[in-house]
Amino acid sequence: KAGVTQTPRYLIKTRGQQVTLSCSPISGHRSVSWYQQTPGQGLQFLFEYFSETQRNKGNFPGRFSGRQFSNSRSEMNVSTLELGDSALYLCASSHLGSGGWTEAFFGQGTRLTVV
Amino acid sequence: AQKITQTQPGMFVQEKEAVTLDCTYDTSDPSYGLFWYKQPSSGEMIFLIYQGSYDQQNATEGRYSLNFQKARKSANLVISASQLGDSAMYFCAMREGTGNQFYFGTGTSLTVIP
Secondary structure, eight states: OOOOEEEOSEEEEOTTOOEEEEEEOOTTOOEEEEEEEETTTEEEEEEEEETTEEEEEOSOOTTEEEEEOTTSOEEEEEOSOOGGGOEEEEEEEESSSSOTTSOEEEOOOEEEEEO | OOSEEOOOSEEEEETTSOEEEOOEEOOOOSOEEEEEEEEOTTOOOEEEEEEETTOSSOOEETTEEEEEETTTTEEEEEEOSOOGGGOEEEEEEEEETTOOOOEEOOOEEEEEEO
């Protein structure tokens, strides 16, 4: 069974540009969540998609957006990149729609560097 | 208030010894799940163990066990017989109610010494 696949693994962008990251969840998983990890702020929740609908959103500016396709693959987009957006972006895939008692599997992350 | 607190930024353990990583949590929801993840330098978060708030028994998965003390709101991870490959960051996390959002602690860096 394939794991969670995030592409690309590494990315270098210039301030002001935009970037799109992709996440393919485990087959059959309909929930995809995104997290930003930085040394200063730790792991912070960005948003969650389930069956193509955003169900929950963290406290991030509108420059951060996402979507989910009918095959459950998800993309997140960051527009007008800032130096502070440099981070490891992790995607998590879950089987059920909700519940504290379902484990989530993470991808290897996309390491974004903004210069 | 922080939902998940990990007070040990770094820990060292001798190979083959046991080690306990601390985690306390804060929630008013009676239904929640507690998770531990391992993050090696490669970046991937690897699921280790899970404990539900209604579970009566402490969770165990191979060399990992979760010492769940509900009244104290603690969910410590115990790694028995440490191996060199256990060196990594360890994160405690919680999900509440019907939500899928994880609340993570700041992590503990574990170094296993040969």
